[in-house]
Amino acid sequence: MDIVGTPVAGPARTLAIIPALNERECIGAVIEHLRDSLPEVDVVVVDDGSTDDTAAVAAAAGARVVQLPFNLGVGGALRAGLKFARRNGYTHAVQVDADGQHDPSHVRQLLDALDAGAALAVGSRFVRDAGDYEVGLVRRLAMRLLSWLVAILLGQRIEDTTSGFRAFGPEAIEMLADRYPRDYLSDTVETLLLVGYRGLPIVEVPVQMHGRAGGLPSARNARLAYHYVRMVLVIGATASLNARRARRPGGAR
Amino acid sequence: MSSAQLAGLGVTAICLVFLIGLLRRGHLRAKYVMVWMPVSLAMLVFSVVPGLLDDVSLWIGIAYPPALLFMLAIALLLLICMHFSWELSRVEERLRLLAEAIAIRDAEHDRSTAMPPHRHEVAGLAAVPPAGMHPPSSTPGGVRDGSWLDA
Numbered sequence: 001m002d003i004v005g006t007p008v009a010g011p012a013r014t015l016a017i018i019p020a021l022n023e024r025e026c027i028g029a030v031i032e033h034l035r036d037s038l039p040e041v042d043v044v045v046v047d048d049g050s051t052d053d054t055a056a057v058a059a060a061a062g063a064r065v066v067q068l069p070f071n072l073g074v075g076g077a078l079r080a081g082l083k084f085a086r087r088n089g090y091t092h093a094v095q096v097d098a099d100g101q102h103d104p105s106h107v108r109q110l111l112d113a114l115d116a117g118a119a120l121a122v123g124s125r126f127v128r129d130a131g132d133y134e135v136g137l138v139r140r141l142a143m144r145l146l147s148w149l150v151a152i153l154l155g156q157r158i159e160d161t162t163s164g165f166r167a168f169g170p171e172a173i174e175m176l177a178d179r180y181p182r183d184y185l186s187d188t189v190e191t192l193l194l195v196g197y198r199g200l201p202i203v204e205v206p207v208q209m210h211g212r213a214g215g216l217p218s219a220r221n222a223r224l225a226y227h228y229v230r231m232v233l234v235i236g237a238t239a240s241l242n243a244r245r246a247r248r249p250g251g252a253r
Numbered sequence: 254m255s256s257a258q259l260a261g262l263g264v265t266a267i268c269l270v271f272l273i274g275l276l277r278r279g280h281l282r283a284k285y286v287m288v289w290m291p292v293s294l295a296m297l298v299f300s301v302v303p304g305l306l307d308d309v310s311l312w313i314g315i316a317y318p319p320a321l322l323f324m325l326a327i328a329l330l331l332l333i334c335m336h337f338s339w340e341l342s343r344v345e346e347r348l349r350l351l352a353e354a355i356a357i358r359d360a361e362h363d364r365s366t367a368m369p370p371h372r373h374e375v376a377g378l379a380a381v382p383p384a385g386m387h388p389p390s391s392t393p394g395g396v397r398d399g400s401w402l403d404a
Contacts, residue, residue: 069350183283230283233290237276 014041014111015090017081019074020098021048024057030100031061037104044084045098046077074164079180084166086177093216094167104167106207110167119172119200120192123165123207134253142228145226149235150189154196158204161208162188165207171200185227190234199246261300268293288336292329 020027031043045058049071059065066084068077078095085093089151092114096102113121143162151157156239164186172195175199181190195202270291275281299322310318312382 004321069354070347186283233287234276234283237273237286 010089012092013090014038014092014094015081015085015088016041016043016094016096016107016208017078017085018043018045018050018058018063018096018098019077019081020054020058021044021052021071022050022052022054023098024050024052024054026100027054027060027098028057030096030098030108031058031063033100034096034104034107035062035240038107041094041107042090044081046081046084047076048074052062069079073181073182073184073187075180075184078187079177079182082173082180086173088141090171090173092167094172095164097164101209103208103210105166106205109169109205109207110165113205114167114169115201116203117201119169119198120195120202121167122160122163122192122202122204123167123208123209124158124160124163124204126159126206128206139224146189146228146231149232150192153193153235153239153241153243154202155247156196156202158192160204161192164188165209169200172196183227183229184223185228186234189231193235193238193243196243196246197240199242255303258300258303261296265293265297265300268296288333292326292333295325295329 018027018030027045031045034041034043043063045055045063045065047055047058047065047067049068055065055067063085072080081095082093092111094107094110096107097102098194102123110123112122116195147158147161150250151163164187175194175198176191181187181194192202195221272281272286276283276286296316306318306321310321313321315321315324349390
């Protein structure tokens with residue numbers, strides 16, 4: 001059961017990874033929309049332990065399906081998807097939400113950013129939309145603090161640190177297929193740090209998202225607080241100046 | 254600072270550095286570091302703040318301050334052990350699901366071949382090595398790697 005691949009080489013092939021948990025209503029439409037807008041991109045749906053027939057609906061819509069035997073969370077599903085990408089010779093990968101919030105036209109922009117040299121392209125809602133302000137002040141400030149911490153460590157300001165709309169280049173896939181963090185908040189924020197500490201370039205691309213404002217989902221306060229503290233601990237423990245060194249002219253990895 | 258306080262501080266500092274080190278190297282999940290942190294931090298507080306243990310004991314009504322320390326330590330350890338039991342239960346159930354998935358997938362894939370894979374080579378994985386120096390069991394029914402508590 002060889003799940004350790006070799007580094008991806010060869011002609012550019014792109015895989016869209018859609019983590020999905022009980023999304024049988026939307027997943028078909030999302031896949032079709034994606035395949036219509038970007039016919040050269042293959043689609044894999046990572047079924048994260050759905051109890052409905054998401055996998056069957058996805059397969060019928062023309063996607064490959066990786067069916068996890070139990071729920072691992074978005075981070076777990078993404079790592080499985082990236083392993084699938086690496087194993088099957090994909091050079092580029094893009095994470096797309098199963099609920100239709102991510103517009104396939106923006107996928108093209110993310111991929112273009114990768115072609116321009118980025119290792120990780122993050123789709124960010126630079127303009128804060130109305131939905132965000134429904135979230136409490138404490139939460140907003142707390143997330144702002146987290147973003148600030150990340151900006152200090154990376155030497156680069158990232159507006160939307162919790163965006164799940166990202167595209168990965170070959171080096172990012174190679175590393176993250178083994179190391180993609182599983183925990184809530186880590187799967188977005190810590191990934192940025194992991195990529196940045198390697199000296200790999202991160203680029204933010206302005207996008208708009210449909211429907212509910214992503215970024216700060218309505219997680220229960222206790223859960224968010226716990227993962228927030230955990231994130232601060234992890235960030236503190238693993239802090240490194242590598243990213244800043246790499247950004248300095250002439251700086252090595 | 255008294256020598257006792259210094260010793261307490263020293264031990265706690267070593268614990269914390271050790272914990273952070275394990276986290277950095279990916280040997281411990283952040284979740285478990287956070288479970289052990291309260292223990293280290295409590296030790297830190299009690300070793301650094303002079304007389305805190307005595308004052309709190311007095312306030313609660315415990316005549317012998319070290320008893321408070323033991324009580325707290327035991328309570329924390331009990332909670333941690335219970336947490337581990339819960340986690341182990343989850344992990345065991347997930348292992349079952351994985352085992353089923355692999356076995357059934359093998360069966361469905363190997364419909365074409367005459368011989369099922371050797372029991373000790375399921376899906377290319379080696380058999381679970383038996384504990385100690387006993388040779389692998391030749392009894393039918395697969396690998397038995399321990400606990401009669403399981404089945």
